[in-house]
Amino acid sequence: MEHDDLKIPPVALGTWAWGDTGEAGRGYFGSGLTRADVEAMVDKAHAAGFRLWDTAMVYGMGRAETLLGEVLKRLPRSAYQLATKFTPQAAGSGDHPVADMLERSLARLGTDYIDLYWIHNPGDVVRWTPQLIPLLKSGQVRHVGVSNHNLDEIQLANRLLGEAGFRIEAVQNHYSLLYRGSERAGILDYCRSQGIPFFAYMVLEQGALSGKYSPDHPMPIDSDRAATYNAMLPQLKALTDALSSIGGRLGASAAEVATAWAIAKGTTPIVGVTRPQHVDGLVRASRLKLTRDDIVELEAVADAAGLNTRGWWEREMVV
Numbered sequence: 001m002e003h004d005d006l007k008i009p010p011v012a013l014g015t016w017a018w019g020d021t022g023e024a025g026r027g028y029f030g031s032g033l034t035r036a037d038v039e040a041m042v043d044k045a046h047a048a049g050f051r052l053w054d055t056a057m058v059y060g061m062g063r064a065e066t067l068l069g070e071v072l073k074r075l076p077r078s079a080y081q082l083a084t085k086f087t088p089q090a091a092g093s094g095d096h097p098v099a100d101m102l103e104r105s106l107a108r109l110g111t112d113y114i115d116l117y118w119i120h121n122p123g124d125v126v127r128w129t130p131q132l133i134p135l136l137k138s139g140q141v142r143h144v145g146v147s148n149h150n151l152d153e154i155q156l157a158n159r160l161l162g163e164a165g166f167r168i169e170a171v172q173n174h175y176s177l178l179y180r181g182s183e184r185a186g187i188l189d190y191c192r193s194q195g196i197p198f199f200a201y202m203v204l205e206q207g208a209l210s211g212k213y214s215p216d217h218p219m220p221i222d223s224d225r226a227a228t229y230n231a232m233l234p235q236l237k238a239l240t241d242a243l244s245s246i247g248g249r250l251g252a253s254a255a256e257v258a259t260a261w262a263i264a265k266g267t268t269p270i271v272g273v274t275r276p277q278h279v280d281g282l283v284r285a286s287r288l289k290l291t292r293d294d295i296v297e298l299e300a301v302a303d304a305a306g307l308n309t310r311g312w313w314e315r316e317m318v319v
């Protein structure tokens with residue numbers, strides 16, 4: 001089936017935090033986002049031309065998809081693109097676990113197709129990848145991508161799809177100033193050589209690189225992200241200071257400079273937005289021009305922090 005090419009924006013919008021209950025201090029992020037915030041973010045993103053929304057069934061076990069589906073009803077379906085994920089660890093025991101999970105995501109999102117369907121993590125590449133083929137043929141899935149796969153697994157998935165005339169059309173991995181495993185493992189180079197867009201998730205390290213948090217002003221104390229990042233905040237100060245200092249020269253915030261770094265590296269950042277002004281920040285970030293010296297300085301300061309921010313769900317990319 002022929003479909004429009006996937007439109008790759010300068011940045012995509014992430015909705016993991018939208019799966020929280022909405023009460024401050026609760027859930028993974030404890031961002032306390034409101035329905036009014038979410039509606040304003042959708043309107044601002046649409047006005048700015050940011051059309052690609054990234055979600056997953058497991059973000060709040062359906063809550064993020066449901067909320068996203070509800071607020072996107074304000075727009076015609078052709079005005080945005082949806083990316084959601086098959087998560088192997090949450091697969092059912094039926095004969096068609098990928099189709100079954102997709103079916104429920106479609107219902108929550110209020111649509112009959114997904115623009116970009118991700119296999120969330122490799123689990124078992126040979127088992128899961130071929131199950132995408134009938135969904136591509138039916139048009140329920142327009143394009144497929146893989147997330148958290150290492151280079152061998154990306155190439156294997158590409159071969160399995162290639163046997164049916166399809167291909168991996170996007171890769172999504174953790175990639176930030178503090179976590180550059182995909183670069184060191186040659187995945188960025190591979191994607192560039194194959195014309196596969198690389199989506200960078202957690203470029204802000206869940207807010208730790210936004211400049212908003214410090215030892216005196218830590219992340220919401222009962223949130224899961226606080227358990228990872230609050231102890232790192234003292235070692236992160238030199239990096240957030242460097243981001244703020246470059247931002248000061250360019251009229252941008254630390255978060256916007258961290259996002260612009262990921263764009264300058266040839267990736268498409270997926271930024272988790274929780275406030276309407278974060279979308280304004282993405283507009284500025286997508287226009288920022290960092291110099292070669294800025295990039296070298298930021299990477300040196302990040303390396304000097306000596307931190308490993310690999311998520312509990314990830315494996316090292318360098319084998």
Ligand SMILES: NC(=O)c1ccc[n+]([C@@H]2O[C@H](COP(=O)([O-])OP(=O)(O)OC[C@H]3O[C@@H](n4cnc5c(N)ncnc54)[C@H](OP(=O)(O)O)[C@@H]3O)[C@@H](O)[C@H]2O)c1
Nearest residue numbers: 014015016031201202204205206207210255272274278281
């Ligand atoms: N495939 C995977 O396994 C995987 C894993 C992780 C993430 N993802 C995807 O990638 C997306 C991004 O990751 P993430 O949401 O975990 O983390 P992130 O984008 O690194 O950070 C998001 C946090 O940064 C803060 N923030 C965002 N924009 C800001 C701005 N302009 N200025 C200041 N602060 C800003 C917000 O914190 P406050 O609410 O505290 O302000 C927000 O919760 C996710 O939403 C999800 O779609 C995928």
